[in-house]
Amino acid sequence: MRFSPVRGAALLLVMAFVFASAHAQAGPAPLTLQQAIDIARAKNPTLLSGQQHVTATKASEITAGLRQNPNFTVSGADVSLPADNPSSPYGYSANVSRLFERGQKRRWRLDIAHATTDVTQSQYRDTERQTILQVKQSFTNMLAAKAALKIAQDNLDGYRKTVDLSRARLNAGDISNTDFERIDLQQAEFESDYDNAHLNLVQASDSLQLLLGVEKPADAFDIAGTLDPPSITVALPQIEQEALAARPDYLAARQSVQLADANVKLAVADGTVDPTVGGEYERVGTYNSAGFQVSIPLRIFDRNQGEKERTRYEAQSSRFAEIAARNQVISDVDQAWAAYDAALNVAKRYNSHYAAEATRVRDNLEFSYRHGGATLLDYLDALRDYRQVNLDALNANEQVWLSLHQLSFASATEIVP
Template sequence: MKHRYIVLLLCTLGLVSLAHADETSEVHPSDLQHLSLSQAERLLQTNNREVLFARRALEGSQADKLSAGQKPNPVLSLSSTNFKLHGSNGNGGLQDKTLDSIVRVDQLIERGGKRELRTAVAEDAIKASRFDLQDSMRQQTLNLRSSYYDLLLAQQAERLQQENQAIFDKVLQSAELRLKAGDISATDVARIRVDALRAKNDVRQAQADREKAQAILAYMIGQEKNATSLYLTDEWPTLANAPNTGNTDMTLLDQRADIQAAAARTAQAMEARKLAESLQTRDITVGVQYEHYPDDSRNTVGAAVSIPLFTNYQYQGEIARAEVNLTTAEEARQQTQAIALGEISRARADLNAAIDKVRRYDEQMLAEAKTAADAAEFAYQHGAMGVTDLLDARRVYRTLQLDAANARADYAKSLAAWQAATQPQEAP
């Protein structure tokens, strides 16, 4: 039976250690090579440093409540008087000495509900910190999605530039063969070669943009060491997911974490003002003592009460400071509401513009540019168009492809900003 308990204990400890290892283990680089947005958001919750700082602030506020609700500790004092500087104080042990020994205990009794008010202030601070954590998650989620779509755009731009370079390489090879055969001039080959070199530069710049986007996203999810392993798999959000920005329920504004945090700080300032006013209610200190004097065999007890006299100062400064803090908190709450309204207005304007741009690219511009580019290729192959016109047609089509990718990225980020501005953030 004893061995069975030992085995059970070892198994339990092993499971606990494995669970702890799972919580603290690093993400394997191979897991980042097919990173979805939902996976990135889960990594944000556990690894993002700004979110972790907000969590520590909440834990600190919770610790402050423990100290705010405690009663003052009693004070024990030991004293001895009548110690002779010249001569003897008697023989024997300490109790036989001719010394007046006193043991005293003093207890401060707070009045005016100070402890309850301190607790209320601490509870409001916890509420504000909890909403700060939610708002930190809201802001960092928005930053994460923006960084995610920046990297997705960089990946797509790099692919387009690589495809463009491959096309120019093939065209250059074909042009050099035609030059040898006398079907094309050296000037046209030189133009093609210049555009091929430009395409290589564009590829290198796209690679640099992708590496920078990887570094930014890696910081957001706490994977700086594995930044080069990041590769995204999600597609762009479709216009089918576009919300109707004209039917926004503005009552959701009060449910935003930043506004609720500001409201909690206003309530905290109100309680702090009451706490400052309670300082004018006098606290009293009650003491009891035991006194021993061996020569006269006197053992006495006594009691005392101490009451402060407000003859010089009545805490006017603390009360005035609390009033100022309350006014500041209320103004900060109004400022937060105004900022939130402005954020919603900007997000609406950006999202509506992005939707229109993506729709035009998808429904008209890309298709027409593709038709023009194909027609230019056909005409060039049959001798009906010069190389300059062909290169211009390709350049226009490539630029439109990149512009379309940028428009989709703008739409994705505008959608994320709209969601962050209007949707309440759940507690992490």
């Protein structure tokens, strides 16, 4: 049988349409953490506002680099009278003058503008660092909410089987109606756990979408990731050194010292005398003449003493602020490391011992209860312990990731490989 090219093209179109429809029905693919961070950088309104502020600040460098404009003046007198009027002939004059700055004022203004742009840029990077931390925390919270919902769903489904089995035993006369009702009443707690877990997931999803710049949260929004604690190989001294090199708030503090020093130099320069030099052409009647003028302000009283004194103290204040910022960096890293170490120890205990033990106890007591070897109270206690231990293990893993995000935030580097 021959294969028609037209029929083949039609078949390809149909397959493409079916694939596109299936993809549309499947919804958007779950986001990874890195994808969420990239979207936040591109669409978060706070970051977009900060970017525009940096651009606006950089435009001040143009103003700072401008030179003084010359002044041009034209005047006339008695222009309605004839030129041969001996008592008051008409006259015209043109004057060009310009202020000449001394003390390298333009250079120091440019230094101030450049330093201000650097500080603003570092402040924006610090805002970006804080926003990324919020994205990481919201992403981790949503992962934990998804896992908690899964645990709640599994617990509810498993307990519903127990209720069904107990109803069958009640009908067979193996248990009393009171025992069955006690079992049935416990289901309300599992249902409540599921409803609360679902609410937490919805709220975590909305919080993350808000950080990603989404105007209206979508129910189909989903993420992908794991809460298994990762292993890191960096040591605390290395993280401290990386933090001192990368923290934008500390860099802004150092740049503020440069800005303060430039302000001191400009204040000194502003105390110098700036002469104004001009040239003049004049025509009176039938006579032409030229002249010049030099204007020099006599700075006898005002030599900008106040600004000189103020900027020197501001510069010293900036140096103390830099020391405080450096100490804060080290403290932040040390505290974040301590929190990570504590969270990791708790997670290891649950993952290596308690979670598996709670599962074994629940399975054994469930088997014993169904076969008459355990009491109802023992079985219900085992269910509560299993549920609580699993939630505690999930919270422990979540705290490991949150502490790692805080450590990355404190060091301004990615700690997780």
